[in-house]
Amino acid sequence: MFQILKRQMLTPNICKMVVAAPRIAKSALPGQFLIVLANEEGERIPLTISDYDREEGTVTIVTQLIGASSAAIIAKEEGEFFRDVVGPLGNPSAFVKMDEEALKGQRYIFIAGGLGTAPVYPQAKWLHDRGVAVDVIIGARTKDLLIYTEELGSACDNLYLCTDDGSVGFHGVGTACLEDLVAKGKEYTQAVAIGPMIMMKFATLTCKKLNIPIDVSLNMLMVDGTGMCGACRVTVAGKTKFACVDGPEFNGYDVDFDEAMRRLGQYKAEEAEEKAKYVK
Amino acid sequence: MAVRIPRVPVREQDPKVRAHNFEEVCLGYNLEEATLEASRCLHCKNPRCVTACPVAIKIPEFIAKVKEGDIAGAAAVIAEDSSLPAVCGRVCPQETQCEGSCVLGVKGEPVAIGKLERFVADHSFTDKPVGTMSPEGANVSSAKKVAVIGSGPAGLACASDLAKWGYDVTIFEALHKAGGVLEYGIPEFRLPKDAVLKREINEVKALGVKIETDVIIGRTVTIDSLMDDEGFEAVFVGTGAGLPKFMGIPGENLNGVFSANEFLTRNNLMKAFREDYLTPIHAGKKCCVVGGGNVAMDAARTALRLGADTSIIYRRTEVELPARKEEVHHAKEEGVDFQMLTNPVEIIGDEKGWVKAIKCIRMELGEPDESGRRSPVPIQGSEFEIPTETVIMALGTAPNPLIVNTTAGLEATRRGGLVADEDGRTTRPGIFAGGDAVTGAATVILAMGAGRKAAKAIDEYLKSK
Numbered sequence: 252m253f254q255i256l257k258r259q260m261l262t263p264n265i266c267k268m269v270v271a272a273p274r275i276a277k278s279a280l281p282g283q284f285l286i287v288l289a290n291e292e293g294e295r296i297p298l299t300i301s302d303y304d305r306e307e308g309t310v311t312i313v314t315q316l317i318g319a320s321s322a323a324i325i326a327k328e329e330g331e332f333f334r335d336v337v338g339p340l341g342n343p344s345a346f347v348k349m350d351e352e353a354l355k356g357q358r359y360i361f362i363a364g365g366l367g368t369a370p371v372y373p374q375a376k377w378l379h380d381r382g383v384a385v386d387v388i389i390g391a392r393t394k395d396l397l398i399y400t401e402e403l404g405s406a407c408d409n410l411y412l413c414t415d416d417g418s419v420g421f422h423g424v425g426t427a428c429l430e431d432l433v434a435k436g437k438e439y440t441q442a443v444a445i446g447p448m449i450m451m452k453f454a455t456l457t458c459k460k461l462n463i464p465i466d467v468s469l470n471m472l473m474v475d476g477t478g479m480c481g482a483c484r485v486t487v488a489g490k491t492k493f494a495c496v497d498g499p500e501f502n503g504y505d506v507d508f509d510e511a512m513r514r515l516g517q518y519k520a521e522e523a524e525e526k527a528k529y530v531k
Numbered sequence: 532m533a534v535r536i537p538r539v540p541v542r543e544q545d546p547k548v549r550a551h552n553f554e555e556v557c558l559g560y561n562l563e564e565a566t567l568e569a570s571r572c573l574h575c576k577n578p579r580c581v582t583a584c585p586v587a588i589k590i591p592e593f594i595a596k597v598k599e600g601d602i603a604g605a606a607a608v609i610a611e612d613s614s615l616p617a618v619c620g621r622v623c624p625q626e627t628q629c630e631g632s633c634v635l636g637v638k639g640e641p642v643a644i645g646k647l648e649r650f651v652a653d654h655s656f657t658d659k660p661v662g663t664m665s666p667e668g669a670n671v672s673s674a675k676k677v678a679v680i681g682s683g684p685a686g687l688a689c690a691s692d693l694a695k696w697g698y699d700v701t702i703f704e705a706l707h708k709a710g711g712v713l714e715y716g717i718p719e720f721r722l723p724k725d726a727v728l729k730r731e732i733n734e735v736k737a738l739g740v741k742i743e744t745d746v747i748i749g750r751t752v753t754i755d756s757l758m759d760d761e762g763f764e765a766v767f768v769g770t771g772a773g774l775p776k777f778m779g780i781p782g783e784n785l786n787g788v789f790s791a792n793e794f795l796t797r798n799n800l801m802k803a804f805r806e807d808y809l810t811p812i813h814a815g816k817k818c819c820v821v822g823g824g825n826v827a828m829d830a831a832r833t834a835l836r837l838g839a840d841t842s843i844i845y846r847r848t849e850v851e852l853p854a855r856k857e858e859v860h861h862a863k864e865e866g867v868d869f870q871m872l873t874n875p876v877e878i879i880g881d882e883k884g885w886v887k888a889i890k891c892i893r894m895e896l897g898e899p900d901e902s903g904r905r906s907p908v909p910i911q912g913s914e915f916e917i918p919t920e921t922v923i924m925a926l927g928t929a930p931n932p933l934i935v936n937t938t939a940g941l942e943a944t945r946r947g948g949l950v951a952d953e954d955g956r957t958t959r960p961g962i963f964a965g966g967d968a969v970t971g972a973a974t975v976i977l978a979m980g981a982g983r984k985a986a987k988a989i990d991e992y993l994k995s996k
Contacts, residue, residue, distance in 0.1 A: 274751045292808045335707040337745040479773040480793035513884040517786045521811030
């Protein structure tokens with residue numbers, strides 16, 4: 252059992268939780284994810300780690316209300332327990348293994364969309380703490396749906412907000428914001444996009460145009476997260492990869508996004524049925 | 532000359548009924564049936580059944596106790612060599628092991644050793660509270676700590692023996708429930724989880740074995756940190772063979788194509804078949820399962836129970852099916868269609884990327900290969916399509932490379948199995964391994980046998996340390 256020490260609604264349907272998980276906190280690195288099973292009857296839900304504190308023995312997760320299983324996670328109150336939290340899973344971000352010299356010359360741009368903003372935080376912080384140049388673009392539909400603005404503000408050199416409705420910051424999507432920045436003379440050596448699959452697809456197309464290498468973090472369907480089920484199959488550079496053990500981050504240029512989006516919808520019919528039962 | 536009693540048939544759920552539920556197929560013997568069946572044993576002086584058993588259960592001895600009506604005595608005899616009799620009585624391939632060597636089988640039907648083992652185990656569950664049995668003669672506070680990785684058959688067998696000898700044993704399990712393949716792989720209708728598996732695992736816990744779930748060795752913690760920081764003096768790796776194989780044919784990433792591992796894990800571990808559980812599963816109206824082993828049978832019979840008209844596609848003939856005979860027989864009774872000498876060449880999708888058909892080619896048997904089985908050869912021009920909504924790939928599994936990749940000094944073979952000697956010693960002192968993690972996918976009982984051998988080697992290692 253894993254206790255929820257803090258719980259905070261960031262938007263009406265995005266919830267941040269700090270969970271006691273000492274073993275995971277001790278091993279976690281930026282880019283990795285974990286799996287939460289709220290209750291015996293729940294699903295194993297993969298969530299990217301949004302922060303970890305080795306001393307306190309805690310990990311932070313951010314969940315968006317989508318279906319019955321995410322509802323079960325969000326329904327937990329402070330002091331209550333998840334049945335299971337397992338991880339850290341997947342490989343850390345590529346920069347974790349790069350040596351300091353190679354990192355020094357890099358200029359990173361993160362493009363974060365919606366829920367994907369939270370896992371950008373440990374990555375940006377990791378780089379920023381080591382003196383690497385980091386800019387971050389956060390995008391959302393409207394001002395009230397932007398999350399992690401304060402945290403990320405202190406974990407990068409320049410934070411750019413953008414909203415679809417122009418209620419704050421750049422008026423438009425994150426990729427348009429990136430194009431704008433580059434047009435104004437910003438130069439980046441590496442982009443990282445985390446967010447909805449469609450956003451990562453367009454971020455990749457934009458980066459191709461701008462000639463910036465890009466990594467994307469694929470949030471595929473999973474059961475075990477350890478390479479056992481193969482539900483998270485994605486085609487990368489023409490080869491089948493398992494997002495859980497080969498990823499979750501891949502070179503965006505190589506990812507077959509259309510297939511990935513299609514595979515994400517594989518249980519839509521069944522999920523809608525469950526959601527109708529549990530989310531009223 | 533005594534009158535030969537025919538093998539006592541075992542009661543089973545009606546195929547028409549069970550094709551729609553997940554209750555256990557085989558109902559097992561009652562006391563009267565078991566006693567009668569036990570009386571058929573000839574008590575051979577050199578019992579071939581014992582030699583054929585990978586853990587050498589003293590079969591004639593326990594059967595004699597059953598015959599006398601001393602079921603607790605029979606259980607004690609089995610317990611000397613097996614920690615999972617209720618499981619093995621259900622899932623062992625007896626026809627190629629104990630029963631396959633039974634003298635009675637030469638002219639008639641062998642003694643139903645598996646069914647008797649199951650009867651004894653089911654009637655002897657003690658339901659002892661966890662950790663109540665103190666290890667024999669052990670000074671627990673000074674007991675040496677052994678880590679067992681994986682709570683499948685190999686790990687449970689190894690841990691049981693070590694606990695009995697007084698070691699302080701902790702099993703680390705990556706999933707959220709203990710049992711390994713017994714939990715995620717084998718369906719409820721063949722091995723009931725709460726009524727049988729959970730109780731059998733509780734018997735292991737009663738020996739003093741601790742089980743920590745949700746720990747992935749190589750990710751959550753490494754073997755080195757278990758040994759250096761947590762005081763474990765020896766480690767047994769019984770992580771099985773969990774990685775699914777695919778065929779590499781076009782269309783395998785279409786929606787509706789699943790590995791048997793995914794399909795079975797959703798249904799067994801995650802209980803998708805139950806209304807009160809959230810995990811979704813999709814069998815469709817028509818399902819094709821590719822493969823001929825026990826896992827293929829399990830997947831096909833699960834899909835059938837979820838309402839799909841189900842076919843098994845296998846490239847050799849029925850004679851070569853690697854599955855237990857009983858499973859093939861049960862699958863047929865339940866209405867699973869068998870397409871033998873057939874091999875998929877492509878999976879065809881609709882405009883939305885969902886499976887709509889599987890294109891196959893007919894095969895014929897050619898010359899025997901190195902395994903002695905006649906290898907199937909495609910018949911040119913015989914391609915045809917089977918319309919289907921889902922395809923389940925049950926082509927075997929390979930060991931997970933995570934531990935090899937995160938532990939210095941451990942070596943693996945080309946096929947991914949850990950390099951280990953007969954007694955489970957790996958290439959690194961203090962680390963032992965056994966079961967599918969070494970051999971690649973095999974059987975529950977072979978894994979248990981390997982776990983027990985390794986337990987002995989660990990005992991020797993720690994005593995000489």
